[in-house]
Amino acid sequence: MRTVSIQLPETVFSALRKNPEEFVNEMRIAAAIKWYELGEISQSKASEIAGLTRAEFIHALSRYRVDFMQYTASELAAEIANGD
Numbered sequence: 001m002r003t004v005s006i007q008l009p010e011t012v013f014s015a016l017r018k019n020p021e022e023f024v025n026e027m028r029i030a031a032a033i034k035w036y037e038l039g040e041i042s043q044s045k046a047s048e049i050a051g052l053t054r055a056e057f058i059h060a061l062s063r064y065r066v067d068f069m070q071y072t073a074s075e076l077a078a079e080i081a082n083g084d
Contacts (some may be wrong), residue, residue, distance in 0.1 A: 021047045026050065029060050042079070 013023050032050035035041045047057035061068045
């Protein structure tokens with residue numbers, strides 16, 4: 001696993017009422033959800049980025065009001081065939 005450092009103003013943590021660790025976790029989830037919503041990554045990859053199980057990621061999608069079905073029929077068939 002690779003560590004990436006970013007600099008954020010101290011005020012961002014208080015704006016969301018989160019400590020730095022909670023903020024980073026939520027940022028990972030939000031980024032993964034947005035990339036998934038845009039069709040940039042699969043649900044499997046998004047859950048990996050978010051640091052969640054697939055079931056937890058699907059639950060997070062509902063929190064963000066993003067449809068968990070972002071698949072075309074052929075993509076869905078491929079996912080099922082691959083067992084993802």
